[in-house]
Amino acid sequence: MNNMYVNRMLKKWSVTVLSAALLCGTLAGCQNEPNEQKETEADISEVKELSMSMLDEKELEKIQNLIDPEYAYDFIYKCSKQGNDGNEMGFRNAGSTGEKKVQKIIEQEMRELGLQDVAVEPFDVDTWEFTSADVTTSDGIKITLSALAGSVGTDGTLNTEIVWLDKGTAADYEGKDVKGKIALIEFDNMADYWFSAPQYEAEVHGAAAVICSIRSEANNTTEEGMLCFDGCLRTTIPCLSISKKDCKYLREQMDAGKNQVALNARMTVQPGESANIIGYIEGKNPDHIISLGGHYDGWYHSFQDDLYGVGMELAIAKAILESGYQPEYTIAFIAFGSEEYGVADTVFDDWCIGAWSMVSKNHPEWVGKDLAHLEFDSIRPDMDTYCLNTTPELDSFFRNYVEEFDETKLPEQVTNGIAFMEWAGPWSQDYSFTRSGIPGIASRQSSTDWKRSAYHTQFDDETAWNEEIFSFHAREYTQWLYTLEHAAIVPLDFSNITDMLAEGMDTTAVKGMEVESEYRDAVELLGKVSDEYYTSIQKVNMLYTDILKDSDAQEEELAELKKAIDRELAVVLEVYKMIEDDFVGMDQWQTVAFRDQYTAANYQNLLSAKKALEEKDGQAALDALAAIDTTYLTCFSKEVYEYVGITGINEAEQWAEGKAVTMLNTYDTWHAIQDKTDAGSEDFEEEMEMIDDLLKQEQTIMEDVLESGSAILNQAAEKLEASNIASVIEMEESILGV
Numbered sequence: 025m026n027n028m029y030v031n032r033m034l035k036k037w038s039v040t041v042l043s044a045a046l047l048c049g050t051l052a053g054c055q056n057e058p059n060e061q062k063e064t065e066a067d068i069s070e071v072k073e074l075s076m077s078m079l080d081e082k083e084l085e086k087i088q089n090l091i092d093p094e095y096a097y098d099f100i101y102k103c104s105k106q107g108n109d110g111n112e113m114g115f116r117n118a119g120s121t122g123e124k125k126v127q128k129i130i131e132q133e134m135r136e137l138g139l140q141d142v143a144v145e146p147f148d149v150d151t152w153e154f155t156s157a158d159v160t161t162s163d164g165i166k167i168t169l170s171a172l173a174g175s176v177g178t179d180g181t182l183n184t185e186i187v188w189l190d191k192g193t194a195a196d197y198e199g200k201d202v203k204g205k206i207a208l209i210e211f212d213n214m215a216d217y218w219f220s221a222p223q224y225e226a227e228v229h230g231a232a233a234v235i236c237s238i239r240s241e242a243n244n245t246t247e248e249g250m251l252c253f254d255g256c257l258r259t260t261i262p263c264l265s266i267s268k269k270d271c272k273y274l275r276e277q278m279d280a281g282k283n284q285v286a287l288n289a290r291m292t293v294q295p296g297e298s299a300n301i302i303g304y305i306e307g308k309n310p311d312h313i314i315s316l317g318g319h320y321d322g323w324y325h326s327f328q329d330d331l332y333g334v335g336m337e338l339a340i341a342k343a344i345l346e347s348g349y350q351p352e353y354t355i356a357f358i359a360f361g362s363e364e365y366g367v368a369d370t371v372f373d374d375w376c377i378g379a380w381s382m383v384s385k386n387h388p389e390w391v392g393k394d395l396a397h398l399e400f401d402s403i404r405p406d407m408d409t410y411c412l413n414t415t416p417e418l419d420s421f422f423r424n425y426v427e428e429f430d431e432t433k434l435p436e437q438v439t440n441g442i443a444f445m446e447w448a449g450p451w452s453q454d455y456s457f458t459r460s461g462i463p464g465i466a467s468r469q470s471s472t473d474w475k476r477s478a479y480h481t482q483f484d485d486e487t488a489w490n491e492e493i494f495s496f497h498a499r500e501y502t503q504w505l506y507t508l509e510h511a512a513i514v515p516l517d518f519s520n521i522t523d524m525l526a527e528g529m530d531t532t533a534v535k536g537m538e539v540e541s542e543y544r545d546a547v548e549l550l551g552k553v554s555d556e557y558y559t560s561i562q563k564v565n566m567l568y569t570d571i572l573k574d575s576d577a578q579e580e581e582l583a584e585l586k587k588a589i590d591r592e593l594a595v596v597l598e599v600y601k602m603i604e605d606d607f608v609g610m611d612q613w614q615t616v617a618f619r620d621q622y623t624a625a626n627y628q629n630l631l632s633a634k635k636a637l638e639e640k641d642g643q644a645a646l647d648a649l650a651a652i653d654t655t656y657l658t659c660f661s662k663e664v665y666e667y668v669g670i671t672g673i674n675e676a677e678q679w680a681e682g683k684a685v686t687m688l689n690t691y692d693t694w695h696a697i698q699d700k701t702d703a704g705s706e707d708f709e710e711e712m713e714m715i716d717d718l719l720k721q722e723q724t725i726m727e728d729v730l731e732s733g734s735a736i737l738n739q740a741a742e743k744l745e746a747s748n749i750a751s752v753i754e755m756e757e758s759i760l761g762v
Contacts, residue, residue, distance in 0.1 A: 110290075119152075171264050187207055307351040313393060314396050316397075328488050352572070609683055642705075696714065
């Protein structure tokens with residue numbers, strides 16, 4: 025079949041022969057007799073990845089056949105018609121009246137389905153209650169506006185002038201008086217910058233409000249769409265959204281000298297509560313869970329994003345309950361609140377607050393208990409590619425899944441096969457679980473016509489319903505769930521991480537230093553240990569599936585085996601958390617990144633910039649600098665750049681706390697080079713000294729990154745080496761009489 029592996033280095037698949045050391049109860053090493061070693065290798069060579077071929081396919085199919093798309097549609101539709109009090113456009117965000125209405129519906133539905141221990145679990149948010157917004161021209165034409173979450177409203181009607189300011193950068197304000205007026209701007213929020221920067225720039229120049237039109241090839245491509253997002257805004261001046269069509273009309277009015285308008289923005293931001301709703305199906309082993317989640321908050325009367333996901337997980341819950349199947353592990357079904365927005369006055373992590381609150385505040389005990397989180401968020405109804413997004417440590421498991429996948433199961437419209445997407449990042453709720461030490465999985469969002477035209481606009485409604493796509497994903501998620509809840513140990517292959525580290529390693533900044541060799545050694549060691557350890561995980565899971573089918577196993581034996589498995593599982597999840605929480609970082613775009621590779625890229629770009637200046641090519645130097653950290657924000661005032669691009673990132677307190685890579689302050693260097701380039705000067709001696717200073721800073725950052733990284737990787741290797749997974753295998757073989 026046509027398999028695409030997008031932006032992910034996948035480890036070459038091979039069955040590894042378990043080492044002799046592993047069979048002695050530890051990876052540390054021991055002696056074995058030659059004939060014993062030979063016999064063991066013959067047995068271990070049959071190790072296979074956990075898959076449906078080892079499980080009861082008829083049992084799974086019974087559940088899948090009970091999934092009811094009509095039930096899901098009716099539930100999703102009912103919820104989508106709710107909205108904030110007084111807001112005809114809908115909206116249900118962050119503890120608002122609209123969100124609370126849907127919250128009650130979901131709680132009631134979970135109870136009626138028969139889920140156990142259903143609970144509404146509150147958490148603190150900055151509640152955003154959006155009622156309406158509009159601007160009226162001097163001719164009496166009223167234009168409906170939308171808003172960015174976290175925006176404040178106007179104090180009554182604001183009668184003032186509106187001023188066109190192009191993309192809203194510092195240069196666009198030169199020679200313009202906007203004090204007490206409304207700034208009208210148009211930019212691409214995906215290619216240019218986020219809303220926080222132009223809002224703050226408008227505030228710096230004394231504007232009373234800013235209205236944004238989004239012109240992008242990535243989203244909001246219709247002329248009538250009003251794009252909504254979390255704004256990462258300051259609670260200072262209103263930041264509103266307007267369609268491209270209405271923006272054009274306002275500009276025509278302004279060109280005709282009709283600049284006077286009346287703005288009404290009715291919305292509030294204040295401390296409040298949102299909530300996650302949760303229900304369970306108890307498993308045979310209630311000490312561990314697998315969680316499923318989607319979010320019920322949304323923009324307008326949103327149907328697809330993400331009530332669709334909540335409807336899908338409840339349809340799966342309904343099917344499991346109707347089938348009479350009791351899972352091996354307890355399954356938690358979660359409807360998250362406040363995914364789209366939840367915290368005011370932060371420029372970096374104001375969304376996914378429900379998921380983060382679930383694992384960091386409401387259920388911190390899930391770390392080490394929740395074996396995997398399956399996320400349902402914004403599946404594209406018109407997808408042409410089946411997109412899988414997993415944490416890299418699960419790549420080996422899912423690669424096997426893909427190799428065994430029956431391409432005839434793909435919906436007819438899916439013509440591009442299967443794609444492995446980027447690492448789980450914070451644009452989806454599975455990231456909050458991943459960085460907490462709970463492996464995350466999703467059928468990832470991809471760019472489609474629906475995403476470009478309807479996503480986060482008033483056009484996300486029931487007309488997007490595609491029963492075939494719904495049924496396909498529901499069956500796939502059910503199979504992932506069924507397979508993983510039969511795993512004794514989560515199939516996490518840490519060598520996928522070390523392979524990625526080795527392939528992308530660039531230590532130019534610290535060439536020849538001791539920290540360089542120590543880091544290379546740490547990567548190599550963890551890779552070697554992880555290869556061996558993962559073979560053991562495969563062996564444990566393969567034998568465990570046989571034990572689940574073996575009715576002759578003694579209760580005492582199974583109890584002892586469970587204790588041994590739990591001890592080993594604790595090691596695996598602890599190492600996973602060390603890597604995902606302590607080791608892995610995040611760049612300025614909230615993209616998951618290896619800190620050393622990100623820092624190395626900065627260093628190389630600085631070298632390129634210096635070389636360009638030596639060759640008296642100022643523009644080439646600017647091009648190189650543009651790729652570094654938040655240099656793209658140097659088009660704003662220094663105050664805006666430093667707050668949005670550096671200070672605000674460092675002050676992140678939700679899922680991004682401590683995750684961002686260290687940002688260089690390139691503002692003065694950029695503008696010094698730009699000023700001379702614009703003036704036609706080729707004397708860049710001072711600017712080269714500025715680049716040298718940045719290179720020294722980046723070198724220091726690299727030293728710190730490699731030193732801390734080596735410590736984490738070595739500690740991970742030590743924990744795996746000291747494990748006792750071989751004793752688990754011996755116990756399983758004893759039970760089975762192997």
